[in-house]
Amino acid sequence: RKEVEQDPGPFNVPEGATVAFNCTYSNSASQSFFWYRQDCRKEPKLLMSVYSSGNEDGRFTAQLNRASQYISLLIRDSKLSDSATYLCVVNGGFSGGYNKLIFGAGTRLAVHP
Amino acid sequence: EAQVTQNPRYLITVTGKKLTVTCSQNMNHEYMSWYRQDPGLGLRQIYYSMNVEVTDKGDVPEGYKVSRKEKRNFPLILESPSPNQTSLYFCASSFLGPENIQYFGAGTRLSVL
Numbered sequence: 447r448k449e450v451e452q453d454p455g456p457f458n459v460p461e462g463a464t465v466a467f468n469c470t471y472s473n474s475a476s477q478s479f480f481w482y483r484q485d486c487r488k489e490p491k492l493l494m495s496v497y498s499s500g501n502e503d504g505r506f507t508a509q510l511n512r513a514s515q516y517i518s519l520l521i522r523d524s525k526l527s528d529s530a531t532y533l534c535v536v537n538g539g540f541s542g543g544y545n546k547l548i549f550g551a552g553t554r555l556a557v558h559p
Numbered sequence: 560e561a562q563v564t565q566n567p568r569y570l571i572t573v574t575g576k577k578l579t580v581t582c583s584q585n586m587n588h589e590y591m592s593w594y595r596q597d598p599g600l601g602l603r604q605i606y607y608s609m610n611v612e613v614t615d616k617g618d619v620p621e622g623y624k625v626s627r628k629e630k631r632n633f634p635l636i637l638e639s640p641s642p643n644q645t646s647l648y649f650c651a652s653s654f655l656g657p658e659n660i661q662y663f664g665a666g667t668r669l670s671v672l
Contacts, residue, residue: 450601478657489649489663490602533601537657545590545609545653546617547661551601 447472452534452550459557463524467553469517469534476548478537479510481519483530484552490533493519524557531555561586565650565664572640573672580635580667582650588662589655591633592617593625595646596666602649608633609655640671 452469459465471479479496494501496508496517507520517534531552538546563584572578584591592607594617604617608627622644624636633652637644650664 454599480660487647487666487668489665491663492660495658495660545592545655545657545659545661546604546607547592547602549594549601549603551599 448551449473449548450534450536450550452532452553454551454553456554456556459524459555461524461526461557461559463557464520464522465524465555466521467519467532467534467555469519469550471515471517471534471536471548473536473538473548474515476536476538479508479517480535480547481506481508481517482533482535482549484533485530490549493532521555524555526557526559529555529557561662563650563652563662563664565648565667567667568665569668571670571672574641575639578637578640578669580637580648580650580669582633582635582664583631584633584650584652584662585631586652586662587630588652589630590659590661591627591650591652592661593623593633593635594649594651595619595644596649597646605635605648640669642671645669645671 481493482490483493484490534550593605594602606625608614648667651661653659653661
């Protein structure tokens with residue numbers, strides 16, 4: 447079983463749609479959770495951290511369920527510029543001195559006019 | 560400007576010819592890491608360093624070496640590259656601690672013929 451699992455997609459949605467991505471992780475010792483965005487052939491960039499209480503940044507909402515070891519990302523009012531691959535990322539617990547990141551393979555989103 | 564700089568961005572080489580990919584950061588980060596990204600597998604950690612002269616293996620260290628003689632630099636060395644090391648490589652850095660965000664270089668696309 448992969449340590450971080452995501453639906454690879456692609457999710458093809460029209461502009462203005464709401465889309466949700468899910469992710470599960472296997473290491474119950476993980477302490478930090480993130481969504482990164484990666485454009486084609488470019489470096490991953492932090493989209494948002496994910497907190498236990500849930501957090502929102504504009505059109506983006508992230509949720510964490512520690513009991514189910516499940517993370518989600520909701521994008522409202524999708525824009526063409528949201529087209530990218532979204533990486534679910536968790537830290538590896540004690541492994542790697544708490545800085546080690548475990549990446550999901552990514553979910554590809556394509557927003558069309 | 561705060562950044563992680565990798566060089567070269569693109570490299571085509573032949574089996575067995577030693578090469579070095581450089582990585583430099585200007586944010587005074589203690590933690591640096593190398594990842595490789597392959598289709599369907601996500602980013603996998605090769606080596607990491609928690610400070611000068613402190614390095615350790617990640618998940619896929621075979622065929623790679625690193626050094627950390629200065630805080631800002633973390634070169635990746637392939638002593639005898641093989642075709643299975645054809646991949647997209649990213650260097651990343653952060654402060655220590657699980658909450659700290661990792662910043663990535665622009666990537667190095669390596670092809671070993």
